[in-house]
Each structure stands twice: as structure tokens, then as C-alpha cells.
Amino acid sequence: xxxxxxxxxxxxxxxxxxxxxxxxxxxxxxxxxxxxxxxxxxxxxxxxxxxxxxxxxxxxxxxxxxxxxxxxxxxxxxxxxxxxxxxxxxxxxxxxxxxxxxxxxxxxxxxxxxxxxxxxxxxxxxxxxxxxxxxxxxxxxxxxxxxxxxxxxxxxxxxxxxxxxxxxxxxxxxxxxxxxxxxxxxxxxxxxxxxxxxxxxxxxxxxxxxxxxxxxxxxxxxxxxxxxxxxxxxxxxxxxxxxxxxxxxxxxxxxxxxxxxxxxxxxxxxxxxxxxxxxxxxxxxxxxxxxxxxxxxxxxxxxxxxxxxxxxxxxxxxxxxxxxxxxxxxxxxxxxxxxxxxxxxxxxxxxxxxxxxxxxxxxxxxxxxxxxxxxxxxxxxxxxxxxxxxxxxxxxxxxxxxxxxxxxxxxxxxxxxxxxxxxxxxxxxxxxxxxxxxxxxxxxxxxxxxx
Amino acid sequence: xxxxxxxxxxxxxxxxxxxxxxxxxxxxxxxxxxxxxxxxxxxxxxxxxxxxxxxxxxxxxxxxxxxxxxxxxxxxxxxxxxxxxxxxxxxxxxxxxxxxxxxxxxxxxxxxxxxxxxxxxxxxxxxxxxxxxxxxxxxxxxxxxxxxxxxxxxxxxxxxxxxxxxxxxxxxxxxxxxxxxxxxxx
Numbered sequence: 001x002x003x004x005x006x007x008x009x010x011x012x013x014x015x016x017x018x019x020x021x022x023x024x025x026x027x028x029x030x031x032x033x034x035x036x037x038x039x040x041x042x043x044x045x046x047x048x049x050x051x052x053x054x055x056x057x058x059x060x061x062x063x064x065x066x067x068x069x070x071x072x073x074x075x076x077x078x079x080x081x082x083x084x085x086x087x088x089x090x091x092x093x094x095x096x097x098x099x100x101x102x103x104x105x106x107x108x109x110x111x112x113x114x115x116x117x118x119x120x121x122x123x124x125x126x127x128x129x130x131x132x133x134x135x136x137x138x139x140x141x142x143x144x145x146x147x148x149x150x151x152x153x154x155x156x157x158x159x160x161x162x163x164x165x166x167x168x169x170x171x172x173x174x175x176x177x178x179x180x181x182x183x184x185x186x187x188x189x190x191x192x193x194x195x196x197x198x199x200x201x202x203x204x205x206x207x208x209x210x211x212x213x214x215x216x217x218x219x220x221x222x223x224x225x226x227x228x229x230x231x232x233x234x235x236x237x238x239x240x241x242x243x244x245x246x247x248x249x250x251x252x253x254x255x256x257x258x259x260x261x262x263x264x265x266x267x268x269x270x271x272x273x274x275x276x277x278x279x280x281x282x283x284x285x286x287x288x289x290x291x292x293x294x295x296x297x298x299x300x301x302x303x304x305x306x307x308x309x310x311x312x313x314x315x316x317x318x319x320x321x322x323x324x325x326x327x328x329x330x331x332x333x334x335x336x337x338x339x340x341x342x343x344x345x346x347x348x349x350x351x352x353x354x355x356x357x358x359x360x361x362x363x364x365x366x367x368x369x370x371x372x373x374x375x376x377x378x379x380x381x382x383x384x385x386x387x388x389x390x391x392x393x394x395x396x397x398x399x400x401x402x403x404x405x406x407x408x409x410x411x412x413x414x415x416x417x418x419x420x421x422x423x424x425x426x427x428x429x430x431x432x433x434x435x436x437x438x439x440x441x442x443x444x445x446x447x448x449x450x451x
Numbered sequence: 452x453x454x455x456x457x458x459x460x461x462x463x464x465x466x467x468x469x470x471x472x473x474x475x476x477x478x479x480x481x482x483x484x485x486x487x488x489x490x491x492x493x494x495x496x497x498x499x500x501x502x503x504x505x506x507x508x509x510x511x512x513x514x515x516x517x518x519x520x521x522x523x524x525x526x527x528x529x530x531x532x533x534x535x536x537x538x539x540x541x542x543x544x545x546x547x548x549x550x551x552x553x554x555x556x557x558x559x560x561x562x563x564x565x566x567x568x569x570x571x572x573x574x575x576x577x578x579x580x581x582x583x584x585x586x587x588x589x590x591x592x593x594x595x596x597x598x599x600x601x602x603x604x605x606x607x608x609x610x611x612x613x614x615x616x617x618x619x620x621x622x623x624x625x626x627x628x629x630x631x632x633x634x635x636x637x
Contacts, residue, residue: 001557001572001630001635001636002557003550003551003553003554003556003557004530004534004550005569005572006553006556006557006572007530007549007550007553007595008527008530008569009569009572009573009575009576010576010592010595010596011523011526011527011530011573011596012570012573012574012576012577013573013576013577013580013592013596014577014581015515015516015519017577017580017581017588017592018516018519018522018592018596019516019519020585020588020589021588021589021592021593021596021597022518023589118475121453121454121518122453123452123453143606146479147475147476147478147479147482148478149478181453386513386515389455389458389459389462389513390459408456
């Protein structure tokens, strides 16, 4: 055997091993401890020096501190294996993102810039945020994003909530918006972007009142609701479990979110049933984009990013934790809540197959609970086996009970193949999905113009 | 664009598939080629050949992981180019070091040629790497599949360069033991 042959043989490594090796980083928790030590050490140093707030603080915070390990400097090396294992983490300068964000004048209106960043197997949309100068950003760059030239994590960060890019306009700061997809699992966002792998990674959830009405009456409601800090592990775990089970439908889905009308009474109702959430991670990051409305039982975000509506049980759990008095539901609301895909979006979709549309059919369908599960199982397996590459999502939907499958083709052969899975001919609802909707389309156009 | 959509374009014989693959995985593939060849022109040529090979392979192949499918092709093409460029001579750059390290796994073996099938050797390597502790296995793969430099591996897994070297050395010794046991070297 030659060394060339041995090198060749590594070419047959299986995909799972290769995929595993493409992940970055060591144990997040071990590293988090070191990062925190450096971070708090850095903050203490700033306080001791009596540095003020604002831009000046930002400037100072970015200067190397005496006790701080400079960027990209590794822990002293030793040939002793035991010492190596103890020192296996790299102490990278931790940069507090708050120090990179510029104070934005509320009256300033600027065209929003978006960028696409390939992360693992997803395309993430980031939007440009106002920041300190290019030089400071350059000093704050961490590891380069794999496969993305000139895109960097923030120094000392495991998460990808904020990224720094280097381009002809200098260094710029970007914040994660959403994945570029009709639908995706929010768990992917939690793990890939925020590096939240379990509830253990969430230190605290701060619940604040919604602020859509800032009139005196509105402010009185805000004051009445107050701010709650959720730190008990059971509640954090429950919220994490709900969030990580949800499907996200991308941005500009206001009609799906269905907050209600903008009248004074309407907004006050929205405020009583709504809360703004901030997740504080054990890594020191603050995720402030998450909102909840009890009106439709749905989490949503800035930019109209909608989530799948919660089940009745989930809604009850979440609202108890968030301190929302359960909104009196009538039959119509329950129906809306249990139809997770936006009705408006569905209306825009082109139906390419006969869907069970009448109540009699739905009643029949309810008797097919086992068949529904079986049908979904078979379709899921076929999707995993790449037999149905045109299927983008499938799931059991209630009221009416059916398996709804979203496809991205109108090819009759493909649709027939899919229909063959439903032996009863009654349980399958096939929807054709437009590739991208309004806001996302706009973002892509912006991106293409920029390129 | 998602991998699934790109693969669909390949299946539809739509040449946009190549543009999208290049856009999404161009840098990724170039890095693998350049790790092996350390030559921009040659690496770019291998990456372009990778798109062509992919065009020929899909369909009928439906890759489970498009990036890994591309990685295997570009690695193979790049190493073939490396071998043809340095036929009978010691090559340069990181790749020469990588190969020298692998030579340690078979050094001192009897000159008698052990008979084996390439596929069996691949299986042995797969089993060997699968059985390694995760970090050790990952480091080994980065070095001998992707031909990553010690520095890159150190940065990727946030462990010191010295630790990477120690780990690789330890794993190579284990591999040598495995190859001896399985009769690949006598």
C-alpha cells in the first residue's frame, strides 16, 4: 500500500462522518464559561477606568485590555497532552454587540439593505444595521463563515445573530432576519443562528407588554401588565419546547398573524393579549425579536415573520407563563388558530389538486385518524428517500382533518405520483406554493440589484 | 437556493443548476482543491471540472448531501491532478506534509505487497473513523479528507495547534495498528 492509496481511501468516508466534521466549535458550555470570564473581566476593566457611556464607551471597549487575551491569540501551548486538554479552548476577545450598535435617530429613514448568507444548508437573510465605524468593526471580526468569503462572526461569539462583512464600503454589521424559505423549522434558527440547543442555553426570558398603543390609555395598560422576568427552569423549558416545535413562515405575513384592527379598542385588545419577549442566552446574547399574540395564538416577529399557530394545549401553557388572560374563544377563532398556514397565503396559492372542501368530506376524514398518520408517514419516508423532491412540506392538519402537502411543481405526473399515496382519495390536500412572497421577493430583488 | 431546488434543476437538465451550484459551493469547493493543489489556476480548473462531473452524475444520482457529493468529486479530481503534476517526485505545500504523515501509518512495513480491494480499505477506514471519539474523528477527517492545515483545524474546533498535532499523531498510531491487524500491511 502507498500513502497515495491511503489518502484515496479517505475519499470513501461516509456522509454522516463528513457532515459531522463540518460543524465548528467545541462544547459550547465549557467555552461559554471562559467567554463570560473574559467578557465580565472586560466590563469590570471598563468600569474601573471610569469610561462613560455611548460612543466613547464603544471606542474604549474595542481597545485591547491589559488582562484580555488579544484576538486570535491562543492559550500557551504545551506538549503535555493533559495540559493541552485543559487548555483546548481558544480565548478569543469577546466583543459585546451592544458596543457595535450605533444609536439610531428615530427620525432617520434609510433604505434597508439585505444580504444572503449561506449557513449550513440554509440561506439566511441578514439586514444591515447601523453600527460604529468600519475600523472598529474590523477589529471585532471573529471566525470567517465557512464558504462565505469576507463574512465573519463577531469575535468571541458562537452565535450568528450578528455578522460582520467586509466589502468595498468597508466593514458592515448585519443582523439575522429569517431563512429564505416558504417555511422552515424555528428549531433550525435556534440552533444554527442563536446556538440554543436546549432550554439550558436560555438564561432568562423577559416578558414585556406590547406597545402598539402609546396613548395614555395604552400606557396605563402597559403599566398594569408590567415586566416579568421568567427564570424558573420549568417555565423556560416549556417555552423552549413550544418554540422549538414551531414552523416559521417567513416575513410579511401580517394577515396571517391577524392582530386585528387598528382602532383604539382593537389595539388595547391586542395589548392585553400580546407580549414582547426577550430571550437572554447563557452566552450573553439578547434576542429581542420575538412577540406573541393570544388573539390568534401565534408567535411572530418584526417584519411580520409569522409562526405556526399554537395548539390549544400549547396556547394555554404559553399564556399561563406569559400572564395573559385567555382570550375568550369562539368556534371561528379556534378554526383560524388550527389552520397554521396563512389563509391569505393559501388564497394566493394555486390549487393543483382536488382538496376535500366540504364539511361532509371532513367528517368522513375524521374517521380516518390512523390512515392520516399512515399517509403522512409514507409521504415523509418518500420525502426522506428523495422520491418526492417537489414536496416542500407535509403535515396533518385538523378542522378539517387532512394531510396537507405543499408542492413546488404543477407537473401532472408528479402530482399523480403524490396522489397515489392516498388510497382513499379523500385525505390529501395538495397546495402549490409560490416560491417567495411579497417581502421576501422584495429582498431578493434588492439583493440582485446590489449584486 | 436550497440544495433540493438545485438538484431539481440538474434533473431538469437546466444549466442554471451549474450557476447556482457555483454560486453556493464555489468557495467551498475551491478551498478543498486549493488545500491539495496550492495553485489558484489548477484549483479553479478542478472546480470547473467538478461542475461538469456533477452535471454528468445527476441524474441518475440524487445526492443526499449536495455539498459532500461535490466535496468528494473535487477532492478526487484535485488529488489526481496533484499526482500527475508530481508523478514520481515529492510534491510541495501542505499536501506533501499530509501524505508524509500518512506514510507513517505504513512505514517499515514489509515490502511484500498485501493484496486488498480499494473498497475494503475504504470500509476499514470508515469503521476506524466511526469508532474514534468525536473530536478525534473530526480532526482526522479534516486533515486527511479535506487536507486542512493544522492551523485551520485548530481554528475550526477551537483547540490549540499543538493539541491538533498530538491528536493526529495518536490517531495515526491507532490507524497503523488497525491496518496491521486487518492485514493491509505486513
